[in-house]
Amino acid sequence: MSFNESKILPFSSEVSSSGVLQINGHSVDDLVEKFGSPLYIYDEDTIRKMCSNFNESFQKFYKNSHIEYSCKAFTNPFVNKIIDEEGLYMDVVTGGELAIAIASNFPPNKLNFHGNNKGKEELTQALIYGVEHITIDSFAEINLLNDIAVNLGKFQKVMLRLSPSIDPHTHLLTSTGILDSKFGFSIETGDAELAIKQTLDKSNLILEGVHFHLGSPIFELEPFSEAIEYVLGFCYDMKENYSFILKRFSPGGGFAIGYQTDKKPPEISEYAKVISDSIKQSCDKYNLDYPELIVEPGRSIIGRSGVAIYTVGGIKKIKNVRTYVSVDGGMGDNIRPALYQSEYSVVSAAKVNHKRDNLVTIAGKFCESGDILAKDVFIPNPQIGDLLALPASGAYNLMMASNYNMQTKPAVILIKSASESPILISRRETYDDLLRLSIFE
Numbered sequence: 001m002s003f004n005e006s007k008i009l010p011f012s013s014e015v016s017s018s019g020v021l022q023i024n025g026h027s028v029d030d031l032v033e034k035f036g037s038p039l040y041i042y043d044e045d046t047i048r049k050m051c052s053n054f055n056e057s058f059q060k061f062y063k064n065s066h067i068e069y070s071c072k073a074f075t076n077p078f079v080n081k082i083i084d085e086e087g088l089y090m091d092v093v094t095g096g097e098l099a100i101a102i103a104s105n106f107p108p109n110k111l112n113f114h115g116n117n118k119g120k121e122e123l124t125q126a127l128i129y130g131v132e133h134i135t136i137d138s139f140a141e142i143n144l145l146n147d148i149a150v151n152l153g154k155f156q157k158v159m160l161r162l163s164p165s166i167d168p169h170t171h172l173l174t175s176t177g178i179l180d181s182k183f184g185f186s187i188e189t190g191d192a193e194l195a196i197k198q199t200l201d202k203s204n205l206i207l208e209g210v211h212f213h214l215g216s217p218i219f220e221l222e223p224f225s226e227a228i229e230y231v232l233g234f235c236y237d238m239k240e241n242y243s244f245i246l247k248r249f250s251p252g253g254g255f256a257i258g259y260q261t262d263k264k265p266p267e268i269s270e271y272a273k274v275i276s277d278s279i280k281q282s283c284d285k286y287n288l289d290y291p292e293l294i295v296e297p298g299r300s301i302i303g304r305s306g307v308a309i310y311t312v313g314g315i316k317k318i319k320n321v322r323t324y325v326s327v328d329g330g331m332g333d334n335i336r337p338a339l340y341q342s343e344y345s346v347v348s349a350a351k352v353n354h355k356r357d358n359l360v361t362i363a364g365k366f367c368e369s370g371d372i373l374a375k376d377v378f379i380p381n382p383q384i385g386d387l388l389a390l391p392a393s394g395a396y397n398l399m400m401a402s403n404y405n406m407q408t409k410p411a412v413i414l415i416k417s418a419s420e421s422p423i424l425i426s427r428r429e430t431y432d433d434l435l436r437l438s439i440f441e
């Protein structure tokens with residue numbers, strides 16, 4: 001493909017002879033004509049390729065490893081089925097995500113339940129479904145979960161989420177393993193040791209291992225090796241002090257993807273090598289058996305497979321200041337730029353080969369000055385009705401979507417293959433959907 005975005009769009013993206021962006025042979029303008037705008041397009045081949053890339057990369061360096069998709073990045077029955085078929089495990093962080101997993105018949109023995117404040121109903125629902133692991137994140141949860149397990153007459157396998165006080169050098173709002181974080185038992189403060197001790201003492205909890213998650217997206221490799229060595233050193237101490245046997249170990253997810261053409265993330269195999277080598281070296285050093293490795297990618301499995309398509313409406317030129325190009329979506333379907341100052345590349349989807357000589361700012365349609373999707377990007381001369389594509393829109397955008405301004409959420413389609421018609425996997429919201437929860441008398 002002749003344009004820069006080929007590395008951040010779905011693998012099968014091409015440009016037609018008339019200059020229209022195609023995803024696995026399907027022209028974006030035809031898809032918008034059929035399904036409307038704004039539109040989220042997911043490419044099944046890209047999801048499957050990323051699953052096998054993770055499977056193969058980690059298998060190569062660490063035999064006893066499994067990939068666990070963090071479905072908070074994007075969950076839907078069709079996607080859950082693909083994840084299951086590709087042999088991945090999955091983790092959920094709320095009863096709602098669990099409900100979708102259950103409705104998709106996702107096997108309970110491949111599920112893990114994360115979250116820093118799981119409620120009694122959520123945990124009960126998880127135990128009844130038979131979720132394989134629960135990752136405990138607070139002292140209150142140790143007691144609550146044991147009580148629930150006793151009541152149901154079950155023995156529950158658990159992991160503990162630890163906080164290693166390591167800065168992954170990403171946005172502060174997406175750093176989760178630093179000391180000042182709501183997540184995890186801090187090793188530094190002694191909470192982690194107390195949590196190990198308390199969990200081992202519980203009648204109906206089976207402590208299988210520990211977990212940490214540093215944040216996201218992490219473009220560097222060192223934070224992983226640093227944290228792994230520190231946490232495994234802690235596990236050695238816990239073996240000495242409490243005979244704790246580490247059977248299962250997870251360094252979380254947070255692997256970066258390309259959002260912009262000029263900021264390249266490491267390859268999955270590079271992350272795999274660093275993580276695997278660090279675990280083996282630390283286990284050798286501390287004389288620990290190699291645990292089962294669980295890797296938890298969310299963004300990096302699903303992000304690249306999704307493309308958001310918007311239609312240009314108003315164009316406002318402020319001489320010597322800026323040109324605003326307004327589109328029919330914005331912070332309601334993608335709050336990442338407003339929340340994290342995330343940056344995107346923008347492709348004019350039916351003018352891919354045109355010269356990009358207009359410096360513009362892409363604004364959403366929501367009533368906030370901060371509703372900007374992309375600031376200072378070059379696109380071909382913008383005109384009303386143009387389609388703009390934002391690559392790498394598959395992770396988090398729609399899961400964080402809101403109905404601010406009573407805007408309906410976009411339709412989501414899945415491209416199965418070049419020869420099959422794309423299918424709707426989540427229909428566009430209607431005003432009736434918005435009215436459904438209101439009580440009128």
Ligand SMILES: *Cc1c(COP(=O)(O)O)cnc(C)c1O
Binds near residue numbers: 070252255297
């Ligand atoms: C969000 C999350 C992940 C996945 O993060 P990505 O950046 O999407 O890879 C993994 N583990 C835990 C515990 C998480 O909260």
